[in-house]
Amino acid sequence: PTAESLKSFRQWLRGRYADIAALNTLGTVIPVGALADTLATRNFWRVTAERMQATSIRWFPSVSMFSLVTRGEPLERGTRGTERRRRQQELQQEGAADEINRHGELIPVACGLDELFWRETLRPAFRTLTRLGGARPEVITGVGMDLDTAMAYYGGSGFCDSDFRVGLAGLGLDSAELSRALALPPAVRYDTLLERGWLARYFTALEDGVAERAAALRAELRRLHPDLRFAFHASEVPADWFSLGLLRGLSAREVPVLLWLREPRVRDLLRTYREREIYGLAAVRLGADRPT
Numbered sequence: 001p002t003a004e005s006l007k008s009f010r011q012w013l014r015g016r017y018a019d020i021a022a023l024n025t026l027g028t029v030i031p032v033g034a035l036a037d038t039l040a041t042r043n044f045w046r047v048t049a050e051r052m053q054a055t056s057i058r059w060f061p062s063v064s065m066f067s068l069v070t071r072g073e074p075l076e077r078g079t080r081g082t083e084r085r086r087r088q089q090e091l092q093q094e095g096a097a098d099e100i101n102r103h104g105e106l107i108p109v110a111c112g113l114d115e116l117f118w119r120e121t122l123r124p125a126f127r128t129l130t131r132l133g134g135a136r137p138e139v140i141t142g143v144g145m146d147l148d149t150a151m152a153y154y155g156g157s158g159f160c161d162s163d164f165r166v167g168l169a170g171l172g173l174d175s176a177e178l179s180r181a182l183a184l185p186p187a188v189r190y191d192t193l194l195e196r197g198w199l200a201r202y203f204t205a206l207e208d209g210v211a212e213r214a215a216a217l218r219a220e221l222r223r224l225h226p227d228l229r230f231a232f233h234a235s236e237v238p239a240d241w242f243s244l245g246l247l248r249g250l251s252a253r254e255v256p257v258l259l260w261l262r263e264p265r266v267r268d269l270l271r272t273y274r275e276r277e278i279y280g281l282a283a284v285r286l287g288a289d290r291p292t
Contacts, residue, residue: 020148027060027144027260028230032067035128040102045132060258061129062144067123069099069109069150071145078261100159104187109153111160112242113209123217130221130228143221145245147243154242159189159204170205185234200276206241207248222255229260229282237269239282244276251279258283 034041052059070142110117129143158167168181184192193199222228230250238244251257256279263269266282273280 006021017122024056025058025060029062029064029146032063035125035144037128049132049139058141059139060142060144061140062146063125063129064146066149068125072180079123097160097162099157100154100186102159102190107153107157109150111162112154112158113162113166113206118213126217127222130224142231144231144233147232147234148240151236151238151240151243158241159186163206164189166209167202167205169210171201193202203241204272207245210242210245211249218250229258231260233260235262237261237263247278248276253279256281264289
């Protein structure tokens with residue numbers, strides 16, 4: 001990132017505040033560019049951590065999930081099949097594949113269960129967040145994720161090749177039926193699952209796949225920072241398979257995630273989440289410019 005981008009980031013430090021058990025907690029969404037491992041960013045985060053240390057603030061450096069998963073513009077619905085296949089081949093050469101929605105169209109977010117996406121995007125980003133400013137535990141209480149926008153894309157998708165393999169594996173099909181299903185082109189995958197009554201179990205399998213990967217990531221990050229917590233912000237209640245999988249995998253009964261939500265029926269929501277093995281605590285969110 002340039003000096004100008006770092007300068008503009010200082011304006012982001014207003015962040016979002018929550019009053020949790022009489023602790024002042026700051027959740028700051030950090031531009032992805034500011035997570036690059038350079039001398040300039042290392043010095044910037046060292047100074048930031050030193051300044052935080054002089055306050056009572058407990059910091060949750062955060063990242064917009066959409067900024068991590070977005071991969072450019074979607075193909076138009078009228079794009080010819082040959083063009084779609086060419087684009088998919090290019091994406092495979094570039095890195096993680098794009099996600100595919102229920103209409104069989106490419107959309108501008110990474111395939112949620114693509115191993116390359118987890119290994120080369122999610123894992124490095126959260127490791128960097130965990131270690132900002134030297135990962136001082138007295139300053140960095142945890143890492144946060146802003147789920148807005150990304151939720152809308154994943155809510156209507158889940159049919160890229162990696163997703164499809166994981167989802168079908170969770171249906172308990174015999175080998176012949178599995179082979180036939182795997183051969184389905186993207187445009188008919190959703191309709192086929194719907195017609196055969198497999199859709200609910202398919203999305204459950206996708207959520208399980210994300211939760212498994214997120215739990216492994218949580219274990220790795222807590223080895224770097226044993227007391228690390230996780231926080232999520234969303235304007236709407238997370239209900240898509242990708243967000244629910246993240247919540248389940250990054251939470252634990254002894255280490256619940258912190259939820260910055262606008263949902264007024266928090267008690268009912270937390271009870272519903274516990275039934276899905278998602279353990280969370282709700283925070284009262286105050287805008288930085290709100291009088292106190």
